[in-house]
Amino acid sequence: MGSVAEVAAQFEELYGYAPDGVWSAPGRVNLIGEYTDFNEGFVMPLALPHTAVAAVARRSDGVLRLHSADIDAPLVELHVDELAPLSDGGWAAYPAGVVWALREAGHAIGGADLHLASTVPTGAGLSSSAALEVVTALALDDLYELGLTRPRLAVLAQRAENGFVGVPCGVMDQTASACCTEGHALHLDCRDLSIRQVPFDLAAQGLRLLVVDTRVKHALGDGAYAERRAGCEAGAQALGVSHLRDIGYAELPAALQKLTDEKIRRYVRHVVSDDHRVERVIGLLDAGDARAIGPVLTEGHASLRDDLRISCPELDLVVSSANEAGALGARMTGGGFGGSAVVLVEEADADAVTKSVLDAFAAAGFTAPRVFPAVASAGARRER
Ligand code: ADP
Ligand code: MG
Numbered sequence: 001m002g003s004v005a006e007v008a009a010q011f012e013e014l015y016g017y018a019p020d021g022v023w024s025a026p027g028r029v030n031l032i033g034e035y036t037d038f039n040e041g042f043v044m045p046l047a048l049p050h051t052a053v054a055a056v057a058r059r060s061d062g063v064l065r066l067h068s069a070d071i072d073a074p075l076v077e078l079h080v081d082e083l084a085p086l087s088d089g090g091w092a093a094y095p096a097g098v099v100w101a102l103r104e105a106g107h108a109i110g111g112a113d114l115h116l117a118s119t120v121p122t123g124a125g126l127s128s129s130a131a132l133e134v135v136t137a138l139a140l141d142d143l144y145e146l147g148l149t150r151p152r153l154a155v156l157a158q159r160a161e162n163g164f165v166g167v168p169c170g171v172m173d174q175t176a177s178a179c180c181t182e183g184h185a186l187h188l189d190c191r192d193l194s195i196r197q198v199p200f201d202l203a204a205q206g207l208r209l210l211v212v213d214t215r216v217k218h219a220l221g222d223g224a225y226a227e228r229r230a231g232c233e234a235g236a237q238a239l240g241v242s243h244l245r246d247i248g249y250a251e252l253p254a255a256l257q258k259l260t261d262e263k264i265r266r267y268v269r270h271v272v273s274d275d276h277r278v279e280r281v282i283g284l285l286d287a288g289d290a291r292a293i294g295p296v297l298t299e300g301h302a303s304l305r306d307d308l309r310i311s312c313p314e315l316d317l318v319v320s321s322a323n324e325a326g327a328l329g330a331r332m333t334g335g336g337f338g339g340s341a342v343v344l345v346e347e348a349d350a351d352a353v354t355k356s357v358l359d360a361f362a363a364a365g366f367t368a369p370r371v372f373p374a375v376a377s378a379g380a381r382r383e384r
Contacts, residue, residue, distance in 0.1 A: 004383045011055035011115040019055035025135035025380035026051045027120035027127045028176035030333045033278040037170030039271050040191040040243040042278035046376040047180035052118035052131035056139040059111035066092045069117035085164045095136040097164030101156045107146050124213045125339025130173035133157035138380045151193050154178040180379040198285050200376045205290050208347050213370040214314040216338030235268040249276035270307040294329025294344045301331035310336030325356030
């Protein structure tokens with residue numbers, strides 16, 4: 001499913017003519033920096049080899065037709081003049097939202113036919129939604145010659161998810177999908193949206209990053225995300241800063257003393273320390289010592305589990321069983337309450353660590369997780 005030639009052929013079968021082009025955009029995992037994006041802090045995602053592939057043709061009559069090979073639903077037909085936020089709620093809201101966001105930003109999108117297929121697992125915390133948005137935005141940027149920069153394209157894709165789909169996500173996922181490059185992790189400063197490609201060629205150092213998808217769907221996530229977000233905002237306000245980004249790691253002890261609410265203290269401690277962990281990881285990677293980031297990942301997990309309290313038994317079990325089996329470090333990644341974890345291993349230990357995690361899940365009576373290597377892959381691009 002999802003090869004460029006297949007998606008182009010499916011487009012032609014569906015619409016009766018050949019697409020103008022085929023584009024792809026990847027899912028991502030976040031290496032470190034969780035719940036830091038809306039605090040205007042740092043994140044560090046990398047693109048996965050899994051991609052959403054879309055065949056698209058430009059139309060000039062205002063009609064927008066959308067189809068996914070992965071969803072058992074008929075073709076959705078809309079008109080660009082009638083797009084309204086939350087008008088539909090189904091999967092088509094993601095690409096339709098991109099058209100809406102582009103038009104809202106003043107770009108004259110006159111319609112399109114789109115067919116897509118994706119290998120990004122949905123709801124696993126690997127950003128299948130951002131892949132879908134970014135592939136749509138890139139195709140329209142090309143077909144309508146909008147000349148958008150990649151960071152701008154990501155912001156418009158985020159606008160689609162926030163303003164049209166109705167999900168209050170930060171800009172990390174879309175930026176990762178739009179801006180990552182092969183062999184690198186992306187250091188994104190969520191304050192000014194500046195980016196830097198940080199070398200992340202683990203194979204060259206005999207290492208591997210595993211993604212463990214627990215297959216636990218993050219159903220609890222929505223309310224908890226909003227609650228953490230509100231707590232962080234309250235913390236920033238109590239400390240007299242616009243965002244928690246403004247509290248440096250050295251100032252953390254003094255800041256914690258000023259906070260009386262136990263829960264807000266925990267949230268602040270997580271955010272400020274995770275920003276610091278991103279900086280530590282970058283320092284280690286720049287120094288060519290990827291092996292040494294393992295303990296920083298595990299520390300990050302403890303912070304998410306104990307301070308932010310967004311882990312779950314399955315994610316905790318990935319981390320503990322992987323580390324007991326000799327992993328260099330591990331942490332949950334993404335919004336929490338399910339989804340995926342990342343595990344850093346020596347290449348030679350990858351199979352043994354994977355087996356230990358699978359055995360631990362079987363012993364606990366949990367559904368078997370899906371384990372695959374996260375090779376830092378290319379961002380969105382035109383395929384043909
Ligand atoms: P995540 O981004 O972590 O995978 P989300 O809940 O943000 O999870 O996004 C998943 C939603 O994105 C799906 O429920 C669906 O509406 C849409 N989606 C993702 N991939 C596809 C696809 N290949 N075809 C149709 N819709 C998709
Ligand atoms: Mg998503």
